[in-house]
Amino acid sequence: MPVLAPPVYDVQKSFLEAMAEYEAEGRGAPGDFSNIGSDMRVWSATWSSPEVFRTFVDGLRAQALEETPRPASFVPTTVLWWVEGADYLGRLNIRQRLAPGEAGQRNGHIGYDVRPSARRQGHATAMLAAALPLAASLGLPRVLVTCDAGNEASRRTIERNGGVADAPIGEKLRYWITTAR
Template sequence: MPALVPPTVVVRPSFLAAMDEYVAEGRGGPDDFSNIGADLRAYAPTWSSPAGFAEFVGFLLAQRREETPRPPGYVPTTVLWWLEAEAYLGRLNIRHRLAPGPAGERNGHIGYDVRPSARRQGHATAMLAAARPVAAALGLSKVLITCDFDNEPSRRTIERNGGVPAARRDEKLRYWLPTT
């Protein structure tokens, strides 16, 4: 049964295969503003070595600490991977608070991504459900989750988990989701 776990070097082969799937669907280019896209641009050249991959995992684990240096506008974030044994199925980020300004309202507290070969199997819905107690443990009684207005699968995922619609902002649908 899949579970949310902190990033680990143990799943490197499966993670690399997942990243190849993302690249095959066009992810990682300069217009991909997702976490997957940013990681592909910044770390893909070093993932081929175990040491480079370990550095990437360390970077992700450090993001949860308040004292970790980060660019302006970024907030502490718990990064979790959705794994089944050593199979990487997806990623979920929980921002400990909304980023300042419009970015926080645009991106919300939780973002998730399922690898292409694992989509349409209920993983996103299960990941988001599993993230609720983690967010509650971070002191968040409710979380803002957003998705593009034309992203029907993500909209259904949020609604299946009890997301309550809030005002739309630009191309983003916004939902508040209780964590308990």
């Protein structure tokens, strides 16, 4: 059974296979502003090296710390991977507070991504459900989760987890979810 866990070194092979799947669907291009897209642009040429992958994983884990250097518009973020044994299935980020300005309202507290070969198997719904108690433990009684208006699968995932619609911002649908149940 998959679990939501901090990034680990022992899924490198599966992680790289997942990144190849993302690349095959066009992720990582300059216009891909997702966490995965950004990571692909920075790391994909080198993260097949075990040492580089270790540095990458350590950097993801450090994002949760307040003292970790980051751009002014970024906030401490708990990065978690959805894994089953040595299989990487997806990623979920919990922003420990909303980013300043409209960016925080557009991106929300939680973002997630399931690798292409693992989609349509309930992983996104299960990941988000598993993240809600963790968000509560970070002091977030409710979280803002957003998705693109055309992303029906993500909209259903959010609604299955108790998402209550708020006013959209542009193409972003916005939902609030209570974390403590």
